[in-house]
Amino acid sequence: MLAKLHQVTKSFGEGETAVRVLDGVDLEVAEGARLAISGESGSGKSTLLHLLGLLDVPDAGRVEIDGEDLTEAGDARRAHVRRSKVGLVFQQFNLVPSLTVAANLALQARLADRYDADWTQRLAERLGLSPLMDRYPEQLSGGQQQRVAIGRALSAKPALLLADEPTGNLDEETSESVSDLLIELAGETGAALVVVTHSRRLADRMETRLTLSRGVLS
């Protein structure tokens, strides 16, 4: 199994105001899987994705990637797994504003020491970014920025691609093209894709659709 959450619990706040957003969640992501997670706002979808991407730690339960239990791992180990095996796409794009498109695209691969110029160039072509390589993020539209973010997430050829509301900031037409690219490229690289989304259209294109409600995945 590529990634696994076992009886994961996560709460925010303390005492009487504490809210348990995940309550003993189990999730398994196989290699090359296509998985959509939906749910109401505040239901804990992003939290679940953050735990899966090793951005956060659970209060209880276990997080495994490639069979390795990383629940108690230190920052350096978690960072290593993140940069070499996980690709992340955010709703707000989160590009580095001071780097060009080309540098943003190659950033994660370079951090992971897995930079492949040919692959990056192919990614840029597939994403329609070739004419924009010398531009800076602030000079791009939202759709273009999200395509850079997708390219960056795939530059190190991760086994697991996590996307948190990847079309949440985009118009319908752009959402469609970004969704296409995300699914196609994940398929071409063989990466498992987990998407947290409100979009029914995007969710419907996944093999598995799960809903998170009151801390429980169903």
Place this chain on the structure above:
Amino acid sequence: MIWRVLLTLAAHWRRHAGQFATLFVGLALAVGLWTSVQAINAEARASYDAASAALGGAGAQRYEAVDGMPIPVAVYAALRRAGWAASPVVEGELEAGGAVYTLTGIDPLTAPGSAMGAGGDGEGALALAFITAPGVLLAAPETVEALQGEPRLPPVEASAQVEPGAVLTDIATAQRLLGLEGEVSAILIDPSRQGLRPLDAVAPQLAQAGGEGDVARLTNSFHLNLTAFGFLSFAVGLFIVYAAIGLAFEQRRASLRTLRALGAPLWSLIAAFVLEAVVLALAAGLAGVLLGYGVASALLPDVAATLRGLYGADVGGGLTVRPGWIVSGLAIAVIGALAATAQSVRRAAAMGLLASARPRAWARASTRRLGLQAVGGLAFIFAGLAAPELGDGIVAGFMLLGGLLLGAALLLPPALALVLAGLQRAVSGAAADWFLADTRQQLPSLSLALMALMLALAANLGVGTMVGSFRATFTGWLDQRLAAEVYVTARDEAQARELRAFLETEADAMLPIWETRRELLGAPGEIYGVADHATYRDNWPLLTAQNGAWDAVAAGEGVMVNEQLWRREDLRLGQAFPVPGGPELSIVAVYSDYGNPRGQILIGIDRLTELYPDVSRLRYAVRTEDPDTLMEAVRARFDLPRGGLVDQQSVKRFSLSVFERTFAVTGALNVLTLGVAAFAMFASLTTLASMRLPQLAPVWALGMTRKTLARLELARAAALAALTFLAALPAGLALAWALLAVVNVEAFGWRLPLHLFPLDWLRLFALALAAAVLAALLPARRLSSRPPRAFLAVFAQER
């Protein structure tokens, strides 16, 4: 990994070149000012050491005549005959090519230690030329050229071991050039020799001089003064660096989060931050060291003149590159940059991986934080005030200054926040309300620059008030002390007798200036005899006196002490003072004696000649209605020694020129510090401008034009500068008080009255406003010309 992270973080500077330039220049300025002071101090200390090494080898002490006059060669001969290891020294000023050099003549055959070592190789032909006619002058390479071509001088050779501005030669050559045949200025003696006839018996007219160590001790306060200024400049510069690095961190906050999300471990981010700071510090530090070299080279001649005028210490006018101050400059740059980075690193470490990446105003102050800052400020002020109570010396004085300045700077942001909150409550218009609220919101981001401005303004006010007070007091004091119109010094006793006879008919009065140098209460001091004359009764600058003080002195029953001695020994009026070799006399008055590092007493002239019958009777102050005619007559009739006839105006001019040069350095550092502070303001405003759009866009959308917004930015800068000046005023006056009442007393032994100069305040106020408006001009212009699309982008969240 670190390299990649560093490149990603450093890419920020490529997109914000102006901000990088600000950071670089700020650090370079800070290091430059610090280094210049270190270079000047190092040069001066090296000069003292060189002089000390040339004139006093191991064990040798310097002895001078107790009356301060030249010593007959016979005294030296008597010492040698008695078996003492002694070596004569002749010193004087050598004029050549319009400049004045310090000429020192030594006897290379008897000079202890490394005296001949100053002559370079000191062997063979050069050594022979040194001691045989016509002799040879040794001078620093930069001095040689100026001396060559003077027909009256012997050949000049370059020696790297002679300080610039100094000239070393054989004693016979020096005597000939200075007109001191048969006399020497001092004798170096090793007093530790046992079994010889005591020095007191062989040469009773000699006393051990303070020596070069004394010069170093006396000048320490001056160097400490400079070092304090160096620190102040560095602190102001550090504010720039701290603000710039802090703001840069805020701007890179989102990138940090992204980098971590992409798998860059925390340690790599911290290492990259530290590496960036070190590289930047070394590069800017190097530029700062070069800048410091330039500033020090420009200031050194004034410093040399100051040290010569105030303390008689000789410092060359040329600056030598020394590893000490280069390393010190680079080290302080690295330490400063790391200190400024520490806060960013701490926040990077504490920043959660999922923390909001939205840029926020840096160091948004909470009420609690401002409260803590106010408590810290008060603590600094109280600690500073307590320092002179807990410790002695000039260090305690400077701790007082530091406490006052830092405390006032820390109190500034809370005070401004309070004033702005009060104003906001008082105004009613929506625009004014927004303007004040927006200013309050910006305050935390600007507070460091404002604190730097306040430090510079307070230092300017304090030092300006101190110098002004000193000048006002000093000119008044000179008028009192130099009441006589002409001062004459005879060549010998016979000439003095002739002078007295001549001036008895030609002048209104002839007042002896007879003195002897003795130990006063355990330290080198001076005893002057004073005639009973209206000149003294009417003019002498008494600080405090008993009734009938002059009568008591004239009767030989009272003694007047100078302020330095009075404060140093904690003397009281009416207290018995042990006059060396005489009875205890009652202290009847205290007089101010600016510029004299030694303790001094005045006794009646009859008492002086009774106690010290051998006192030199060559100098006189002459009262006359027509000084020019009198001087002409004296010049025509008497062959007085060089400098033996001086008019009052010349002495005053010289004294005032020494004074002005003394404070020229302080004035220059003052202006430079203010310049650095203005730069800090500019740096903060330009950096902040790039983060202000989200706050300004809604107001623009509500109907305020870009031009109005730009004008309000200028008004805000001016208003904050004005408020900062108002806060700096009491701080500056407190600083002036501390300088006059504590630091001067510790450094020089005298206290000066505080004078106020409101016109200077107004000038500085205008300067502060102008600096603030100039600093805000560029960001305001950029704002007024920003396209509407930039404002709209804020709403579209496309930024």
